[in-house]
Amino acid sequence: MFKEVEPTYLPLHPRPAYLIVSGKGNEVNVMAASWVMPVSEEPLRIALALDRETYTFELIEKYREFTVNVVDAKLVDKVYLAGTISGRKVKNKISYLGLHTTPSLKIETPGIEEAVGIIEARVWNSLDVGEVRLYIADVVSVRVKPEYYNEKYGWDLRKIQILLHAVGRAFTTPSRIILAERKKK
């Protein structure tokens, strides 16, 4: 039997938690976000839902680019901290978190050295939804740490624990692979 609850996003969690890097030079910032998803394949574009009060919003408005950094569950404390402190209040938030930047290939905003995948994105369009600006961005480069990744199947879940966010301090990670039955001919 179903029970109606106060409308909330919680039934749509857990979902992947990423580090979003924005800005360049001495204006680089990092935040945590899990409201990020692929939108189209041709061309490859992703969506990022971003609160318009964040410092990351200010930097993406200015430079129109960002990186999505996929992380292992080992980084859980840093991701949680990245999601709770504003880059407006902490100078050099990336080094404050004990993280390091790595140059991007196609954009000037860097990635995170400690990530396992870096997606470089350039804003293509946006739409304001409530308190959020929903960015739609072209993926201009994708890099991965190849020991954890298979070009046909994606992350090797036996080797890497991709971080997923549930709620607050609660995170999780995918478990074993479940193969669906082949479609009957």
Add this chain to the structure above:
Amino acid sequence: MFKEVEPTYLPLHPRPAYLIVSGKGNEVNVMAASWVMPVSEEPLRIALALDRETYTFELIEKYREFTVNVVDAKLVDKVYLAGTISGRKVKNKISYLGLHTTPSLKIETPGIEEAVGIIEARVWNSLDVGEVRLYIADVVSVRVKPEYYNEKYGWDLRKIQILLHAVGRAFTTPSRIILAERKKK
């Protein structure tokens, strides 16, 4: 060391896999989708990236509403099948899959009885991105099976295995909860 790969959405998977119901009366259809996410909290809105060639697209264009059905990993074969067969080719795709509808509270499009959560959504706005129409929809009702859900924390991952999609036939489910360290004061 990072390696550049052909741009692909794969590094952004696994992520939750849902059953999307569209239409009403004898035009009801179901499909699988994992490019769905929350976008804003005030008001509560979600995004659904939908290929404009699907039958679901036709039905959402017609009725401007849909349900997002959150499912347990036990439904993996049905979700995979829902994602590989078009409702244009199979009459009564929902019963073909061995699933049943349940009436919604605020919209005419039903939910799936076998789901653990049903989110009723009414289209608010949309944006075309490549081959996709990205719908932004108001969440008008949320129901859950309360034995698996906590109103403060969301799904109880000890009791329910929320289905996540990796690639093709490969799915997974969240494992244990990992608690991030409390922020130091």
